[in-house]
Amino acid sequence: MIINITELGAKPDGITFCEGAIQKAIDMCHEKGGGRVVVPAGVYLSRPIELKSNVTLYLEEGAILKASPYIEDYFKIGYYHNEWGDVTSFLFAMNQKNISIDGKGTIDLSGNSFMDFSQAFNIFDELQNLTPEQFEETECKPKFRPNQPIFFYNCGNINLSGISIIDSPCWTVCIHSSKFIKINSIKIVNNLRVPNSDGIHLCSCENAIITSNFFVCGDDCVALSSITNWEKPCENVIVSNCIMQTRSAALRMGHLDSKIKNVIASNLIVLNSNRGIAIFANGKNGYVKHVTISNVTMSTKIFAGTWWGKGEPIVIAAPEEGNLIEDITISNVKAFSENSIVVYGKNKNIKNVTLKDIDIYLSFGKNRPQFAKRIDLLPSECPDFTEYMRKIPWIFAKDTVNLKLLNINYGYGLNSPNKDYDIEGLFENLTNCLFSNVVKSEKFVV
Incomplete structure (x- = not known):
């Protein structure tokens, strides 16, 4: 069954609300056992829409499905989120299966309508002394x-393909306690100043492939956590062939008591971002284990503000007791960064980490004097780093067992305004470690 939404009265004028026609088309297809709801070229303004089993929402080239810019048009969908409370969404599905959003069109989430760009999100000591830049x-x-603009809970066989999603006000694509997920060849482009505007956030999901996507996000491009079900792992995930830009982490695994396992990430390009790879277990009993990451090129820098992260290419952190990070391999990485690789454990709760074939080139960065005074482990306590003006260690590793550093090349970045800083690694309380062919480059690198 194929239904064009204009056949049911939807108007592509960008000012007439069309959710009635769109929801009717979805319901009709669902009742007949499945089908395709076609959104043709034009701009269709809409209030929230519920997606249902066996129905594909297909956006043709030139189609823009635009979410209402008015907060009063959003309602509680009936799910309570551990972080965000009552969920409000634009597109949502709960307890459904075989759902697709496909095509070459655009979903515009109207995020800028919910922001005040004249004010900073948080008050911090340096705020009054910032330049306009x-x-x-x-x-x-x-x-x-709206706090979960595109939301799935307890769904199976979710497919997102080909579409563009722009201007999210918060987490963009949010998938919870679901399985068999494929997200392929989509673009997510958000305003880089919008906090919490994750690209794709999987909570307690299993069996997911995220491939060949493009991200510009104010928060993590791809995040894996267990925020909405702390006891259910997020597991069996592949992330590959993506281009990413973010004010947080390109790829984040773990948060507080989240359980993450069996992740493969490869062939990633991270552009002008706050952090590259972030692996965290920083609650009371969180873990991240069995992770392989390879073939990553990245540039990371320190941004003004209270973003989590300070220009680190890789962070592996379990700064609280009771957590565990183990069996992590990261290889074939070229990083141009304004801060260190960080491997930061407590009482040896990080185990079996291999960093192999890593090239890292360090630059000082214009924001370092104001924003690099601590080792950023947020939301955990951030220890002072008193030598931040004269040292940018290529790695800072602490409380780790079986750390292997193999074929590492570290040096100065050519774009740094000065070279009057020490880039030698710092190591504390390590056990059974292997360092092989760790070499300082005497050449400056662009």
Whole structure:
């Protein structure tokens, strides 16, 4: 069954609300056992829409499905989120299967309507002394906003392909306690100043492939966590062939008590971002284990504001007791960065980490004097780093067992305004470690 939404009265004028026609088309297809709802070229303004089993929402080239810019048009969908409370969404599905959003069109989430760009999200000591250029790097201040714009819970066989999603006010694609997920060849482009505007966030999901996608996000491009079900792991995930830009981490695994296992990531390009890879177990009993990452090129820098992260290419952190990170292999990485690789454990709770074939080139960065005074382990306590003006260690490793550093080349970045800083690694309380062919380059690299 194929239904064009204009046949049911939807108007492509961008000012007439069309959710009635769109929801009717979805319901009709669902009741007949499945089908395709076609959104043709034009701009279709809409309030929230519920997606249902065996129905494909297909956006033709030139189609823009535009979410309402008015917060009063959003309602509680009936799911309570551990971090965000009552969920409000634009597109949502719960307890459904075989759902697709496909095509060459665009979903516009109207995120800027819910932001105040004249104010910073948080008050911090350096705020009053920022230049206008630095202020434009900070997080803007959200007003009331939809908190899970595209939301799936307890769904199976989810497919997103070909579409563009723009201007999210918060987490963009949010998938919870679901399985058999494929996200392929989509673009997610958000305003880089919008806090919490993750690209794809999988919570307690299993069997997911995220491949050949493009991201510009104010928060993590791809995040794996267990925020909405702390006891259910997020597992069996592949992330590959993606281009990413973010004010947080390109790829994040773990948060607080999240359980993450069996992740493969490869062939990633990370552009002008705050962090490259972030692996965290920083609650009371979180873990991340069995992770393989390879073939990554990245440039990371320190941005003004209170973003989590300070220009680190790789962070592996379990700074609280009771957590565990183990069996992590990261290889074939070229990083141009304004801060260190960080491997930061407590009481030896990070085990069996291999960094292999890594080239890292370090630059000082214009924001370092104001924003690099601590080792950023947020949301955990961030220890002071008193020598931040004269040392940028290529790695800072602490409380780790079986750390292997193999074929590492580290040096200065050519774009750094000065070279009067020490880039030698710092190591504390390591056990059974192997360092092989760790070499300082005497050449500056662009």
